[in-house]
Amino acid sequence: GAGVSQSPRYKVTKRGQDVALRCDPISGHVSLYWYRQALGQGPEFLTYFNYEAQQDKSGLPNDRFSAERPEGSISTLTIQRTEQRDSAMYRCASSGTDTEAFFGQGTRLTVV
């Protein structure tokens, strides 16, 4: 595609439910990043991949959060047993080997 695509754009879920957020990066981009951003704050690093390998997951808040990129393209961020504190904008970005990161529009998650 022409840009990074994230789905869904908005997700409202009940506390305790699992959610899966999808990111479709720019074709051919090696690196894929997941960030969480609260209103008025900077993007908080969660995890990133080079190809299918998860290089760093140190930003994942706890073991309810996981991410995968099995074929080195589309990635899924999964949050199990959601809590209200998980409510935020979740952003995905991708980059080539010598380019800046391009961001998707984000998924706004609300846990009620």
Next chain:
Amino acid sequence: AQTVTQSQPEMSVQEAETVTLSCTYDTSESDYYLFWYKQPPSRQMILVIRQEAYKQQNATENRFSVNFQKAAKSFSLKISDSQLGDAAMYFCAYRTNDYKLSFGAGTTVTVRA
């Protein structure tokens, strides 16, 4: 660990004037990339300018320029001839050779008409 610090939570500038946003970073790497991103109220993330650490020349993009001081680990953004459309949150970002990308907390720029 790499950290990016933006010490100015908010900056205000008169239309047509110049404003400078500061950014410092901590790293032991010699090769890396630095970026400034703009986030308007729409909450898109838009690249403003990039700088490769191996280049001594400061990057410039139209009214946007940087002052890159490698030894001081400083990377400030200057916005010249500020326009109302420049009002946004600006984020400084650092990327290592293994592609990990880290952001500062952001600076909100307000442009006064």
